Amino acid sequence: MSNGNRPLGGYDPNKAVDRQAGATAFQPKVKPGAETQAKVEGGGVEPKLAPRTMALPRISAKERPVEAGYEEHLERLEEAIEQQTAAIVEHVAEIAAEKGLDPSDVTLVWSLDITGRQDVVCSFCGRPSCTFRPVQYRTRNPEVDLLGDSIIVFQEAAARAGVKYGIIVYDEEVLVLRDPATAGDQAERADTLTRYTQFRDRHDYPDPNSQSWLQQALAKWNPADAARRVSGDPADGRMFEAAFKIFQQVGGAFKSMVVAKSVEPRGGIRGFEVRAKQAGIQMTGLAVGDRAEAVARRFLDRTLIAQDAHQLRDRVGDGVNTSLQAIKDLPAKG
Numbered sequence: 001m002s003n004g005n006r007p008l009g010g011y012d013p014n015k016a017v018d019r020q021a022g023a024t025a026f027q028p029k030v031k032p033g034a035e036t037q038a039k040v041e042g043g044g045v046e047p048k049l050a051p052r053t054m055a056l057p058r059i060s061a062k063e064r065p066v067e068a069g070y071e072e073h074l075e076r077l078e079e080a081i082e083q084q085t086a087a088i089v090e091h092v093a094e095i096a097a098e099k100g101l102d103p104s105d106v107t108l109v110w111s112l113d114i115t116g117r118q119d120v121v122c123s124f125c126g127r128p129s130c131t132f133r134p135v136q137y138r139t140r141n142p143e144v145d146l147l148g149d150s151i152i153v154f155q156e157a158a159a160r161a162g163v164k165y166g167i168i169v170y171d172e173e174v175l176v177l178r179d180p181a182t183a184g185d186q187a188e189r190a191d192t193l194t195r196y197t198q199f200r201d202r203h204d205y206p207d208p209n210s211q212s213w214l215q216q217a218l219a220k221w222n223p224a225d226a227a228r229r230v231s232g233d234p235a236d237g238r239m240f241e242a243a244f245k246i247f248q249q250v251g252g253a254f255k256s257m258v259v260a261k262s263v264e265p266r267g268g269i270r271g272f273e274v275r276a277k278q279a280g281i282q283m284t285g286l287a288v289g290d291r292a293e294a295v296a297r298r299f300l301d302r303t304l305i306a307q308d309a310h311q312l313r314d315r316v317g318d319g320v321n322t323s324l325q326a327i328k329d330l331p332a333k334g
Contacts (some may be wrong), residue, residue, distance in 0.1 A: 047102035070190035073152050080149075085157040091324045092161045095254065103162035105253040106327070107180045108320060109243055110154040113202055115171040115234040115260040116141045120226070121208040123217040128208070134226040135217045137206045141171075143262050143289045144200060150260060151177075151196055152189075157316060159183030165194065166246055167192065170239045172232025177201050180250040213244045230248045233266040240272040247281055254330075255281045256323035262289035262314060265298050273300055282326040285318045288312050302326070 074081065074233070092103050099105075122130035141147065151167060155178075158165035166180035166186050196232050206213045217225075239259075247255050257276070278284050285303035287295035288311075296303045300323055304314050 001184075001202055008139055018235075024214075032318045033201065044088070047087070064323070070186065070193060072150075074156070076171070077149060077313065080153050080316075081156045084153050084317035084320075085160045088320050088324075091163045091321045091328070092163055095324060095328050099253070101253055104164055104182055105106070105185070106248050106324075107146065107153040107164040107247065107250055107252040107255045108154075108158055109144065109166045109168065109255075110246070110316075111168040111170070111178060111239060111243060111257060112147055112151065112261040113171070113234050113236070113239075113259070113263060114141050114144050114147055115263045116144075116148055116205075116231050118229070118231040118249055119208070121214075122226075123214050123221055126211075126214055127253050131226075133218055135221065136225060136228045136230045137196075137208060138203055138230045140205055141262060143312070146310060146312055147288070148200070150194060152193060153313045153316045154313060155183075155189050155192060157320075159189065164250060164252060166250070167196075168239055168246075169196055169199055170235050174235050174238045174242050176242055176246060179227065179246055180252075188266065195277060214332075226290060234261070234263050236265050237267055237272070240276075244275065244279065255279070256320065256327060257283045258286060258301070258316075258323060259282055259283065259284040259318040260288055261299065262287070262290065262318070264295050269299060282323040282325075284322040286320050288314065303318045 001128070030142055092106055095101070095106060096103050108211040118136050118140050119128065119132050120136050122132055123135045124130070151169075155165065157166065158303050160183075161293070164180045164182055165178070167177040167178050169175050183189070206217075208214070243257055247257075273283060283300055285296070285300035287293070287299060287303055287305050289307065292305045292307045296305050297330050304315060304322065305317055
């Protein structure tokens with residue numbers, strides 16, 4: 001399975017990118033010697049997708065600790081993988097039998113919003129409630145590790161079910177982590193996880209308890225720091241545009257998508273949901289974490305809730321099967 005080398009604009013780790021209002025520039029870390037030929041193409045209505053191979057270069061087995069531990073992840077998540085696989089395989093088999101198709105005629109896409117948050121601390125005394133020299137700083141999505149577990153569970157279950165599957169991750173930017181295709185080997189799935197980790201860790205997350213960081217922030221403090229945006233809004237719209245594009249490219253008889261989010265959408269979702277239905281894409285939402293109910297109220301018509309983020313990896317099958325059931329209920333063609 002090849003991720004391709006399409007020169008899509010947006011996330012480029014080799015230079016700072018000035019985002020639109022409401023976000024800041026960043027300088028992700030790139031391994032020395034990494035080269036890129038990606039050409040940034042802005043404008044139009046094309047989604048700003050990360051150029052996969054160029055932006056996240058392949059890493060040799062000796063250099064990739066996440067891949068080296070992939071079997072440990074499988075062992076840790078074995079029970080969840082087995083449970084979710086059994087549920088998905090059974091549903092896919094029923095659809096294939098009823099519709100007279102092969103499991104590979106079903107395309108599943110797992111989309112994951114890992115948008116972080118921001119908090120404030122006084123750079124003079126280190127207290128979050130003090131307003132003498134406040135500075136904003138970026139914090140990780142509190143559910144980010146558990147969101148990552150869902151990628152492992154999903155791709156292992158999808159691989160065993162024999163379907164085509166793809167993965168999208170996003171925050172204020174969008175990365176098509178895997179174009180929809182049938183499963184590769186375990187090394188390919190380990191590489192997918194490593195590339196997800198690279199995307200997740202491209203930001204700097206200051207430690208507000210570090211005296212060194214506080215002193216640096218104080219030395220360059222200005223009043224605008226109190227309200228400065230350091231974490232952008234989730235790029236829901238560009239994510240949906242990216243999904244429509246890869247679904248159109250892969251074709252297939254039946255298309256299903258699950259979007260897991262722990263941050264409320266910042267814009268309207270209904271228009272994308274209508275377009276998905278028109279394109280024959282069955283979508284289901286998974287609202288995750290302490291804001292799950294608020295997310296669900298503003299999200300897709302079919303949205304499941306997992307208030308405890310630990311439930312996400314155990315609800316992968318529920319999310320997928322909710323969309324698969326909608327496929328199963330479609331009238332037979334011809």
